Amino acid sequence: xxxxxxxxxxxxxxxxxxxxxxxxxxxxxxxxxxxxxxxxxxxxxxxxxxxxxxxxxxxxxxxxxxxxxxxxxxxxxxxxxxxxxxxxxxxxxxxxxxxxxxxxxxxxxxxxxxxxxxxxxxxxxxxxxxxxxxxxxxxxxxxxxxxxxxxxxxxxxxxxxxxxxxxxxxxxxxxxxxxxxxxxxxxxxxxxxxxxxxxxxxxxxxxxxxxxxxxxxxxxxxxxxxxxxxxxxxxxxxxxxxxxxxxxxxxxxxxxxxxxxxxxxxxxxxxxxxxxxxxxxxxxxxxxxxxxxxxxxxxxxxxxxxxxxxxxxxxxxxxxxxxxxxxxxxxxxxx
Numbered sequence: 239x240x241x242x243x244x245x246x247x248x249x250x251x252x253x254x255x256x257x258x259x260x261x262x263x264x265x266x267x268x269x270x271x272x273x274x275x276x277x278x279x280x281x282x283x284x285x286x287x288x289x290x291x292x293x294x295x296x297x298x299x300x301x302x303x304x305x306x307x308x309x310x311x312x313x314x315x316x317x318x319x320x321x322x323x324x325x326x327x328x329x330x331x332x333x334x335x336x337x338x339x340x341x342x343x344x345x346x347x348x349x350x351x352x353x354x355x356x357x358x359x360x361x362x363x364x365x366x367x368x369x370x371x372x373x374x375x376x377x378x379x380x381x382x383x384x385x386x387x388x389x390x391x392x393x394x395x396x397x398x399x400x401x402x403x404x405x406x407x408x409x410x411x412x413x414x415x416x417x418x419x420x421x422x423x424x425x426x427x428x429x430x431x432x433x434x435x436x437x438x439x440x441x442x443x444x445x446x447x448x449x450x451x452x453x454x455x456x457x458x459x460x461x462x463x464x465x466x467x468x469x470x471x472x473x474x475x476x477x478x479x480x481x482x483x484x485x486x487x488x489x490x491x492x493x494x495x496x497x498x499x500x501x502x503x504x505x506x507x508x509x510x511x512x513x514x515x516x517x518x519x520x521x522x523x524x525x526x527x528x529x530x531x532x533x534x535x536x537x538x539x540x541x542x543x544x545x546x547x548x549x550x551x552x553x554x555x556x557x558x559x560x561x562x563x564x565x566x567x568x569x570x571x572x573x
Contacts, residue, residue, distance in 0.1 A: 240271040241413055242310075243447050244293070249307035251285075251292045254300065258519035262288040262538045264358065264471040265307070267545070270415065275441065276447040277462030277479065279494075281515060281549075285471040287337075287449045288419045293323050293449075294334060313415070330360040333408035337420040339400035343392040349403045350388035353410055375406040380436060398429040405436065412444055419451045434460055455498060459483060464551075467491050470516055470526035473545060477552040487554040489531045525557075533558040 251263040263285040270276045274529050278286050292304055295316065309316045311332065313510065336342040344352060350372060357368045379402045392400055401421065408416055418437065422430035424523065434457065441448055450461055458465055458479065465482045467475040475488040485520035486492045496509040513530035516522055520528065522538040531538070537557055545553040 240273055242269045243272045243274075243312065244449075245310040246289075247292075247310070249289070249292060249309065249535055250305045251288050251297065251302065252305050253302050255519075260518045261471050261521060262302075262518060263292065264521075266468070266471075266473050268466055268473065268476070270447050270449060272414075272466065273441075273447060275450055275462050277458040277465040278449060278451045278468065279458055279465060280451060280468035281453060283515060284467055284468040285296070285519070286453075289468075290334065290419055290449065290451055293417065294328055294332060296328075309414050316493075319379075326360070329356050329408075329413075330411040331413055332415045332417065333411070333413040334417040334419065335401075335404050335408050335421045337423055339397070339404045340392060342404060343400065345392055346458050348388065349392065349395070353403065353407045356407055372406075372410070373469040376403075379403075379406045379409075379423055381406070397425050398432065401425065401429075401433055404434070405433075405440070409440060409444065413446055415447045416441075417449045417451070420453075422450075422457065423453075429518065430457075437461070450505045455483075455494060467494070470521065471518060472526060472542065472555065474527065474555045475553065476545065481549075481552055485552075487548055487552065488527075488532055488556050489558075489567055490527050493530075525555075530565070531558075 239349065246266060249263055249266050250261070253260040253262055266285075266289065268276070278289065280286055288297070293309055293316065297303070304317060319327070325545070334452055343349070345438065353372045353375065354368050357363060357371060358365070361368070363371065373384050376387060381387050381399060381402050387403070388401065395403065396431065402541070409428050421437070422433050437448065448461075450457070452458060462479045465477060465479050466473055467488065469490050475482065475486070475491045482491065483495070490511070491513040493509070497511065504565065511530055516526055516529065523539075523541070525531070525534070525542055528534045528538045535558060543555045543557045545555045547553050
């Protein structure tokens, strides 16, 4: 068994606004082992990106604040470190690929200068050595004509090239953990496949762990070793990727999988999860999924169920036995 690289215990991250307190992350626990890819899945607003920003301590403050919990990285609690030490960790030990490169890359500096800056800050290398390593990185991530792209500005690159530049920047100091926040969302299907294959190859090459944040279950099936499902700021299910797809236990996970199209089933229409995600300022008592769950019982309205292990490595936060059995996702066939 690989030892844990990252361990999050009872993390609570809130945003204090004029409208009220937004409980964006409400007491989550998760682990990432060395060399593992952990997929973090859920609808927009469920707390995935806030979890990533909490790890790096990049929350806008105010209004954001980590109010409880700890985040252990290589045995050290990141929440106890001063800002100077966190700056040393960001980019070197933990790197992040953001969802939209155009909002992350500086439009007035060339791609080469931005990648070199990260190397110069963290590594004791001369400018000539830095330039040589940077050009090698651009080749590694599959950037066409790297010497030309070195002098290019972000607006002069395609979406796929910008994402490759972001990956090169994230990997420039050989991080132990790469956080990839929706790394393929803005890309077309063929470029998405290229970027995912690139990440898998680079993981093998550099031996890093990956926290892959997405709402795309197809990406999770392709990339992840384990999957964590979030809903309304909480973890509702966690399992090895094969087990989760074969036997989803939480009604929300089952609903997500039913929403996937099945070409061989000749579906007339996709299933949907009825209702809406609850307001994180005014969460209902009990299970956050209760208003959308067809299996709910009286106790579901009273207290949020804790994660329990239903079989080895498979955890679910659900009271209902009916909801812990895989439901049919055959879809509707034409008559």
